[in-house]
Amino acid sequence: MSMCKVHVAETVNRVLDRAIQICGGLGISRDLPLARWYESARAFRIYDGASEVHRMVVARRILKTYRKA
Numbered sequence: 001m002s003m004c005k006v007h008v009a010e011t012v013n014r015v016l017d018r019a020i021q022i023c024g025g026l027g028i029s030r031d032l033p034l035a036r037w038y039e040s041a042r043a044f045r046i047y048d049g050a051s052e053v054h055r056m057v058v059a060r061r062i063l064k065t066y067r068k069a
Contacts, residue, residue: 002054009045016041 016038020027027034045051 002057005048006051006054006058009041009051012041013038013045 016034020034020038023032023034026032029035048054
């Protein structure tokens with residue numbers, strides 16, 4: 001679950017960031033929905049724990065698996 005959350009959250013963030021860059025100043029205005037989507041995507045990255053925390057969870061699970069082997 002942690003790997004999925006990190007991947008999806010960061011992918012959505014990259015896509016929205018690129019869309020805002022393409023649209024320029026209009027991308028951060030309220031005339032387009034991009035700014036609202038970006039705010040929601042950013043909140044999603046923080047909501048269930050930051051991506052860094054989820055990366056640590058994944059790393060611990062991997063280490064735990066291979067330490068037993």
